[in-house]
Amino acid sequence: MKGGSILVRHAALIEHFHTFTDPCPAAHILVTEEGEIVAVNIAAQKLSGLERDTCNGKKLSDFVSDRPDDLLQYLHVCARNRRPMPGAISWRQTGNGPHEYRCQGFVIEPHSSDSTALVIIHCETKDVAGNKFIALNRKMEELEAAYHKLASHAEVLKSEIARRMQVEEEQRALEKQMHHVQKLESLGIMAGGIAHDFNNMLMAVLGNADLALADLEPWSPVRPFIEEIEKVSRRAADLCRQMLAYSGRGKFVVKTVNLSDLLLDMAGMLEISVSKKAVLKFNCPENLPPIDSDPSQLRQIIMNLVINASEAIGNRSGVITVSTGAVECDRAYLAATFLDENLAEGLYTYLEVADTGHGMDRETKAKLFDPFFTTKFTGRGLGMSAVLGIVRGHKGGIKVYSEPGRGTAIKLLFPAVPDALPGDMHEGPAGDGKWQGKGTVLLVDDDETVRAVGRQMLERLGFNVLTANDGSQGVAAYREHTAEIDLVLLDLTMPHMDGEETFREMRRISAEVRVILSSGYNEQDVTQRFAGKGLAGFIQKPYTLEPLRDTIQKAFEKTSRPPG
Amino acid sequence: MSTKNVLSELQIPLERDLFLRTLIRELAGTLEDVVGFDEAAGYISLVGQNIGEWINNLYIRELAVDALSATQVINVLLDLKSRIQGDFFVIEQDENKVVLGNTTCPFTDKVVGRPSICMVTSNVFGVIIAENLGYAKVVLQETIAQGHKCCRVKVYLKPSPEADTDEGREYFGTARGSH
Numbered sequence: 001m002k003g004g005s006i007l008v009r010h011a012a013l014i015e016h017f018h019t020f021t022d023p024c025p026a027a028h029i030l031v032t033e034e035g036e037i038v039a040v041n042i043a044a045q046k047l048s049g050l051e052r053d054t055c056n057g058k059k060l061s062d063f064v065s066d067r068p069d070d071l072l073q074y075l076h077v078c079a080r081n082r083r084p085m086p087g088a089i090s091w092r093q094t095g096n097g098p099h100e101y102r103c104q105g106f107v108i109e110p111h112s113s114d115s116t117a118l119v120i121i122h123c124e125t126k127d128v129a130g131n132k133f134i135a136l137n138r139k140m141e142e143l144e145a146a147y148h149k150l151a152s153h154a155e156v157l158k159s160e161i162a163r164r165m166q167v168e169e170e171q172r173a174l175e176k177q178m179h180h181v182q183k184l185e186s187l188g189i190m191a192g193g194i195a196h197d198f199n200n201m202l203m204a205v206l207g208n209a210d211l212a213l214a215d216l217e218p219w220s221p222v223r224p225f226i227e228e229i230e231k232v233s234r235r236a237a238d239l240c241r242q243m244l245a246y247s248g249r250g251k252f253v254v255k256t257v258n259l260s261d262l263l264l265d266m267a268g269m270l271e272i273s274v275s276k277k278a279v280l281k282f283n284c285p286e287n288l289p290p291i292d293s294d295p296s297q298l299r300q301i302i303m304n305l306v307i308n309a310s311e312a313i314g315n316r317s318g319v320i321t322v323s324t325g326a327v328e329c330d331r332a333y334l335a336a337t338f339l340d341e342n343l344a345e346g347l348y349t350y351l352e353v354a355d356t357g358h359g360m361d362r363e364t365k366a367k368l369f370d371p372f373f374t375t376k377f378t379g380r381g382l383g384m385s386a387v388l389g390i391v392r393g394h395k396g397g398i399k400v401y402s403e404p405g406r407g408t409a410i411k412l413l414f415p416a417v418p419d420a421l422p423g424d425m426h427e428g429p430a431g432d433g434k435w436q437g438k439g440t441v442l443l444v445d446d447d448e449t450v451r452a453v454g455r456q457m458l459e460r461l462g463f464n465v466l467t468a469n470d471g472s473q474g475v476a477a478y479r480e481h482t483a484e485i486d487l488v489l490l491d492l493t494m495p496h497m498d499g500e501e502t503f504r505e506m507r508r509i510s511a512e513v514r515v516i517l518s519s520g521y522n523e524q525d526v527t528q529r530f531a532g533k534g535l536a537g538f539i540q541k542p543y544t545l546e547p548l549r550d551t552i553q554k555a556f557e558k559t560s561r562p563p564g
Numbered sequence: 565m566s567t568k569n570v571l572s573e574l575q576i577p578l579e580r581d582l583f584l585r586t587l588i589r590e591l592a593g594t595l596e597d598v599v600g601f602d603e604a605a606g607y608i609s610l611v612g613q614n615i616g617e618w619i620n621n622l623y624i625r626e627l628a629v630d631a632l633s634a635t636q637v638i639n640v641l642l643d644l645k646s647r648i649q650g651d652f653f654v655i656e657q658d659e660n661k662v663v664l665g666n667t668t669c670p671f672t673d674k675v676v677g678r679p680s681i682c683m684v685t686s687n688v689f690g691v692i693i694a695e696n697l698g699y700a701k702v703v704l705q706e707t708i709a710q711g712h713k714c715c716r717v718k719v720y721l722k723p724s725p726e727a728d729t730d731e732g733r734e735y736f737g738t739a740r741g742s743h
Contacts, residue, residue, distance in 0.1 A: 033738060076738055077614075080691060080694060080735050080736050080738055081690075082733070083605075083606065083733055085606055085613075086606045086610065104606070110699075111738050116739055117739065
């Protein structure tokens with residue numbers, strides 16, 4: 001050793017050695033190139049039995065079973081090179097015999113004229129060092145990591161493929177729909193053209209037959225023949241009307257119509273048109289948003305649908321239910337209609353004819369509106385085509401629900417006339433001095449028509465409207481929007497959670513909740529049930545705009561909290 | 565003609581030199597594949613150092629000197645390569661460094677794709693220089709092993725800021741080598 005104590009000369013280096021190697025699980029030895037131990041880290045202390053404070057100056061060869069010359073040669077090689085030099089050391093361990101370690105050695109302080117080289121030896125057991133199997137394992141781990149990386153890419157790729165497939169599927173559906181629309185339009189044009197020309201010809205046939213009949217003596221033997229000509233011509237004219245309806249070029253005299261009123265006017269005629277085995281039921285609320293429509297065309301399609309329903313029931317017993325109502329339609333709802341041609345979202349009035357007949361399979365359902373498609377022995381296949389043509393002409397939509405053996409329901413949607421609310425047809429515009437509200441109303445009702453019409457009324461009164469389909473949804477909506485809801489318009493009779501329970505739950509959320517109860521029961525019955533429970537008001541169903549305005553106004557006046 | 569005669573007259577390029585070069589290529593390849601380049605380079609460096617020390621001792625003994633001078637060291641490097649059928653030549657030289665070129669590798673084309681074999685050259689050069697001059701840094705700028713047309717090896721003879729910034733292997737003289 002040259003130039004005094006190594007411990008003194010390399011105190012800083014030794015300190016660094018301990019700082020960096022003591023936390024390592026592998027043994028590290030700081031040693032001169034002549035094999036004198038300078039320092040050992042904690043792992044090496046455990047391995048060799050050396051102690052940190054007393055190890056300095058001891059011979060490394062005393063603790064290993066390698067030949068001293070080989071050890072010195074290895075240290076000598078390490079002393080030359082800053083890069084790790086691989087080697088092997090067999091440590092003598094008390095009671096266990098020699099234990100072989102792989103090591104890497106490199107110079108940390110090169111040899112100089114006044115100092116010997118210092119080498120760091122890093123030891124690893126052969127078990128964990130880079131033998132072939134370990135190397136293979138590492139390669140396997142790398143492969144596995146690469147596989148996982150690839151797999152994550154594959155996931156991305158998979159979702160991208162799924163997305164593209166979905167887009168392609170949507171595109172195909174759109175193309176199919178476009179194709180269908182084009183087909184219908186082409187057929188419509190053709191049917192309309194044929195019907196137009198046939199009408200002119202029928203005009204001549206009917207006119208001449210009529211003139212002939214006028215000139216004929218009542219007892220003329222040719223009269224029955226001419227009458228037969230007239231009769232068949234009228235049937236042919238009916239057929240032409242159907243064809244024109246399908247083409248959307250039929251007679252179109254638009255009036256504001258209440259569908260319920262129109263339907264109830266037809267009730268008698270419909271009852272005699274259906275099979276004796278079929279029971280015809282009507283479910284037509286009075287306060288229905290009106291629609292702009294040609295009443296004669298509406299009658300035609302109602303008749304077509306009811307007769308089809310009756311024929312679907314056939315000789316068995318069955319029920320035909322004709323319903324009307326209103327429904328707030330969003331895009332998702334409209335997208336599920338037959339031939340959704342970008343119908344506008346909003347309030348629609350519907351007519352639904354449901355039967356308990358034989359229903360339709362998927363194939364029949366797909367062709368339901370195709371002109372000249374029929375399942376009837378004597379059918380011409382124009383009835384449903386005409387329905388489609390008329391509904392399209394009204395910018396409406398059609399929903400078909402059918403199950404073989406169980407029945408069919410066909411729902412026709414017609415856009416409700418904006419700003420023409422039931423019971424409000426002659427109402428003055430807002431700003432005429434009548435009370436207007438502001439803020440948010442939560443409307444809870446299980447009847448979609450009440451929700452749809454109620455929303456329109458409340459919006460007309462100046463409120464933002466949230467709706468809920470039943471009590472539990474209502475409670476959830478109230479919990480979520482407690483701060484912004486100024487009033488709850490709550491139906492009394494609902495499935496699962498009725499108005500009473502809903503009211504109780506809402507009161508638990510906020511004792512300040514302002515609730516107007518609506519019910520078909522009379523006010524006395526209801527208010528008795530809710531006496532002393534903080535009800536803000538009651539409105540009897542069916543209600544119109546003015547009573548609703550009055551009730552809400554009183555509710556706000558009754559409670560100190562202003563709306564909004 | 566006997567089978568033995570027929571075989572001996574076959575034009576198969578098989579002789580001891582080719583066999584040994586191929587053996588080294590395969591050993592280096594196996595090492596690189598199994599333990600990776602860094603560790604393989606470490607093992608070959610061990611071999612290279614021992615060979616470098618052996619060659620250095622040969623020259624010192626034959627020249628009857630305690631240590632080689634800088635000029636002698638460079639000449640020894642060129643000479644030893646020439647003896648093993650390399651073709652090293654000086655491209656440039658100053659007191660701090662020498663740049664050597666080589667168009668023919670002693671391992672011939674068997675070195676291509678086996679850069680760990682270049683550790684033999686690096687360590688032989690490094691050991692001879694460091695044992696005689698106290699320090700060496702060998703920078704393998706271009707190598708036939710890596711696909712270059714020729715080798716370009718820069719050797720620093722003493723530490724310097726330029727040497728510090730260059731990427732290569734440093735070698736140091738040892739107590740045993742101090743003459």
